[in-house]
Amino acid sequence: MEEIFAICDDITILRDGQWVDTRPLEGLTMDSIISMMVGRELTQRFPEKSNVPKETILEVQHLTALNQPSIQDVSFELKAGEILGVAGLVGSKRTDIVETIFGVRERSEGKILLNGKEMRNRDAHEAINNGFALVTEERRSTGIYGNLDITFNSLVANVEEYKTKSGLLSNKKMKSDTQWVIDSMSVKTPGHETAIGSLSGGNQQKVIIGRWLLTQPEILMLDEPTRGIDVGAKFEIYQLILELAKKNKGIIIISSEMPELLGITDRILVMSNGRAAGVVETKNTTQTEILELASRYL
Template sequence: MENNNSVLLEMKNICKSFPGVKALDNVSLTVKRGTVHALMGENGAGKSTLMKCLFGIYSKDSGQILLNGKEVSFKTSKEALEHGVAMVHQELNQALKRNVMDNIWLGRYPTVGPFTSEKKMLADTAAIFDDLGIHVDPRTIMSTMPVAQRQMVEIAKAVSYHSDVIVFDEPTSSLTEEEVEHLFRIINMLRDRGCGIIYISHKMEEILRISDEVTVMRDGAWVATEPAAEMTMERIIKLMVGRELTNRFPPKDNEIGGVLLEVEGLTAMHSKLRDVSFNVHKGEIVGLAGLDGSGRTEVLENIFGVATRKSGVIRLHGKEVKNRRARDAIKNKFALLTEERRATGIFGILDIQENTTISSLKKYKVKGLYLSRKKMEESTEWSIRAMRIKTPSQDTKIRSLSGGNQQKVILGRWLLTDPEVLLLDEPTRGIDVGAKYEIYQLIINLAKEGKAVIMVSSEMPELLGVCDRILVMSGGRLAGEVDAKATTQEEIMTLAAKYA
């Protein structure tokens, strides 16, 4: 591996404040040529803010950034790209109606003489794809491709700038194992060419496998930088949360009662979901496992009434409930926490209070159309305390919170509707280990109150650690049911492949 360990990027004593919060407090980061440098920390630790200061999305309040020994201060992301600093964002921001090569060369189309050359653009794109082992037709319209392929296009774009520094922000949150392997091959290839890679992820197994060095941040400050080879999962967790987390999962002390929810012959109109039957008891946490596309999310959406059901019966306390749309489901004491927080969960332009109370406005009505601001404040205060949400105030816009805190706001919102059945779709996706523990504890507490919880997760240890029973989906059907305490990951994977 070509690795002369010369310093490629230095960020020294970077500070950045937003109204009411100091996001970065004298943070320093050194990235050497030909290495992968992992950046870790809980949600809200300041990782993305630091990278946005590097990439010209935010302007730092103070500190220095040196690239190849020269001081730089990019005003825009375009300027950063032109100087060899690229970033593959967690939230892809692409021109979905345009094709792949348009997205790669937008604003700098290859020319022959004074004219834009489609032929050269196609050839240049094909050459980069060939180099990276990406099998995508450059003429494909972006919106027709799965997220994983769109992410590969974003990586190809970063490489097309001949970048010295490439930042990967949570690159594997929506990738399959096979796609992760491909991504790692690309990262290793870029490292061998002398690039400096900054890799942000919550997945510790990945970090320990791919990185040369690890920097941990906590509450907007630098905590430690150590060689990855000397790091363990326990050490990283301790540095991240400032305390020992000996167990990744809280102790389970929920007691399971009689049957609360019955689902019989659930078949969907617009997906391959068919003839799914199961029941959930009071105080029980039931996991839904399966591969991507197995129908896990569709089960939740059909129960909640946001997807059209072809046939099937849902009973609560032995009585049939007809959830034809979300409003019916909420009235019938169901709550759905969606997988895509930003797209279908939060109202980004609204503040914490509005996001917390929006599903239970009836509670706050006084005299006709008026709402009691005092009651809304009390409920939001309860939610902030109960969920341990880190926010400067109730008036803070939700989009300025970290992913984990956004998730807690949404969970708090649903609890205020006083549901009996909680449907949770990937409740901890993109959330750090400390916040995960808190959300697991909340889920167990809800079960202890006698609620029925159904939880979709792609993380097998999470299902095994939190659930009582696990239902395994495969190809739109229920492939089997296992006891979380007695099963193994191998047994679940075998069932998941049954009809796939």
């Protein structure tokens, strides 16, 4: 946004793909632009935190990926109802953590324990069956099927649930679950048959999150969940994440945005060159401490 103020004379505001206004930048403030973008006054960037972390549900012990360079000897715990952030500089291998846990990246060492039981997670299908879900970083290339409709994009991770005894798919249940995604995620769409690629980035991301919630995961991992999304949609996604934590789900969020990590998480795991440099309590840490840890193994 700072670049716009530096090089532009006028600004055009869009909301949900519709033109809102075009105005000279002179006299406008960041807050006034945000208000036009979201259609209301945005008095706070992050919702009030009301989740309460409870007992440990996930233990990651000495996790090391097979193909190096990648993560090495990474250990941490995640509690029920907790939002754990993952921070680090570019190249710190943050994404490799969730990919290895989810089984899309092979591990050479380490254990993954869910509620005290070891999970092999040798591939994504096994990880889903074990109660794990992963919202990937690249929404357009690995998250959505852009030319296909909301129904397909909502149900694709949970297809087995819609098979009847005859082997056919239950249209009634598919329609019901698609509507659940639209309603519970507050997706703005003309209907079930709308191509997801025609929706805004924020609504695409809500469909993806809803898709994974239909698998009823215990652990939800989100890699850059608000990248490329306007500030209003970000707030809505933060609210969704917080509500999931209040339902005792374990949440892991990878983000390049330091204010996001400090605004939504309970603790932050800091990565440095593929290694865990430390875990800090969000309410007691600073950006300086996080950046110092992120530089530990460079």
